[in-house]
Amino acid sequence: MVTQYGITGTTAKGIAASVERGVAEGSLAPEAALPPVRRLAEDLGVSPGTVATAYKELRQRGIVVTHGRGGTVVASAPAVASRRPPRVPEGLRDLAGGHPDPALLPGLVPPSRLSPGARSHRSAPRLARLEETVRDWLRPDGVPVEHVTFAHGALDLIGRLLAVELRPGDAVAMEDPGYHHLLDLVPALGLRIVPVAVDDEGMRPEALRTALRAGVRAVVCSPRAQNPYGGCFSAARRDTLADALREESDVLVIENDHASSVTDAPLHSLAAAGLARWVHVRTVSKFLGTDLRWAAAACDPVSLARHDGLLLLTSGWVSHLLQETVLGLMTDAGTRALVARARATYALRREALAGELAGRGIASHGVSGMNLWVPVRDESAVVNGLRSYGWWVASGARFRMSAGPGVRISTAGLEPADAVRLASDFAAVLGESEDTYGG
Numbered sequence: 001m002v003t004q005y006g007i008t009g010t011t012a013k014g015i016a017a018s019v020e021r022g023v024a025e026g027s028l029a030p031e032a033a034l035p036p037v038r039r040l041a042e043d044l045g046v047s048p049g050t051v052a053t054a055y056k057e058l059r060q061r062g063i064v065v066t067h068g069r070g071g072t073v074v075a076s077a078p079a080v081a082s083r084r085p086p087r088v089p090e091g092l093r094d095l096a097g098g099h100p101d102p103a104l105l106p107g108l109v110p111p112s113r114l115s116p117g118a119r120s121h122r123s124a125p126r127l128a129r130l131e132e133t134v135r136d137w138l139r140p141d142g143v144p145v146e147h148v149t150f151a152h153g154a155l156d157l158i159g160r161l162l163a164v165e166l167r168p169g170d171a172v173a174m175e176d177p178g179y180h181h182l183l184d185l186v187p188a189l190g191l192r193i194v195p196v197a198v199d200d201e202g203m204r205p206e207a208l209r210t211a212l213r214a215g216v217r218a219v220v221c222s223p224r225a226q227n228p229y230g231g232c233f234s235a236a237r238r239d240t241l242a243d244a245l246r247e248e249s250d251v252l253v254i255e256n257d258h259a260s261s262v263t264d265a266p267l268h269s270l271a272a273a274g275l276a277r278w279v280h281v282r283t284v285s286k287f288l289g290t291d292l293r294w295a296a297a298a299c300d301p302v303s304l305a306r307h308d309g310l311l312l313l314t315s316g317w318v319s320h321l322l323q324e325t326v327l328g329l330m331t332d333a334g335t336r337a338l339v340a341r342a343r344a345t346y347a348l349r350r351e352a353l354a355g356e357l358a359g360r361g362i363a364s365h366g367v368s369g370m371n372l373w374v375p376v377r378d379e380s381a382v383v384n385g386l387r388s389y390g391w392w393v394a395s396g397a398r399f400r401m402s403a404g405p406g407v408r409i410s411t412a413g414l415e416p417a418d419a420v421r422l423a424s425d426f427a428a429v430l431g432e433s434e435d436t437y438g439g
Helices: 011-024 038-042 046-062 128-141 154-165 180-188 205-213 234-244 301-313 320-330 331-358 378-387 416-437
Strands: 064-066 072-074 147-151 171-176 192-199 219-221 252-256 278-283 295-299 371-375 408-412
Touching: 011 046, 038 046, 046 072, 064 378, 128 147, 128 278, 128 295, 128 320, 147 180, 147 301, 154 180, 154 219, 154 252, 154 278, 154 295, 154 301, 171 180, 171 278, 180 192, 192 205, 205 234, 205 408, 278 320, 295 301, 331 371, 331 416, 378 408, 378 416
Parallel strands: 171 192, 171 219, 219 252, 252 278
Antiparallel strands: 064 072, 147 295, 278 295, 371 408
16 A cells, blocks of 8 residues: 655655655555555656656655565654664563573673773784684684684674675665574665575575675675574585685685584685685674674675774774673683583573474474474464463564565573473464364
């Protein structure tokens, strides 16, 4: 249905600003249809070319999307204002957030000695000791460590890389279902998403080849603990994907190993496959603390130069205070022991729920990581049904593009005893859904 919001303006810039204002204020909701170009041009007394230019600008900025004959609609996650996850209703057990168990995180103690004086760190943006610690962290997994850099979290680093490498309108191959914040980020940069189906071994080779033939300029993927599906590259899958990517040597491959140290699966990294353009990203928020907005990356020399060049012109460097905190935790024996315990605990909890669901005939996916993806026919029915039993899970709509419906359950804080009750309640909800909609 076409929106009733009154778009104004007599220039392309004015029309675009009017639409953006409506989106930011909530008058134009996600998926709201905009008027056809010729109709809006007639209403505003301008040429169709003026309206088309306004819509093009809005598309490039990730505010609207065009579905061919389906017309132009507001993006599901428009790149204006801030989109936050839905508030967890009072009294419900939160299994939607995807956060680590606070009991398995170390205490954060900032270093006692701060950087002296007011001085710039642009000449030495990275602590040498932390660089070496990162190399020691990556090297055993076969990731080349000649070139490393830091950023303010994975999204910050990936966003900067895509911004400097690609231009508005370029296409990026993304996992489907995939990490919802990345799916929001790419359109916000004015880029197009080409969905790539995943299975329990990560990106499916035939789907990636289709995306490469479509002309994608970058690929963003997870080698293990894929969010939300839980896939993990096998050695054979990594090699098959690498063969396809070597045929497109100018495509930038960004590998997001976001849960590295608490993932109970080996790393089969594309970074070790001899690609021309590659970046391997790791963060610490899943095992050192969600407030540590820090990421490390190993990459090819061209990517290093382009990323660090843009970083130099913006924030300049990552806080040395933050770097010292990360370094202290990563080199602390007690913290390392806690991380090892967290890795085993998260695997146990995920497998416990998967087993309980399977025992009730409910299929799920999650061979690694902190989540299970459960395919369902009606996401809303399952989310609302589980809510009536006291559980809050994530609807799959925010994670998927062409993939089938499902729900994501975060298992990081779910004890095996609780998994029994959740699986029983899930089975009851599915039964109620079949009674309502027919089996």
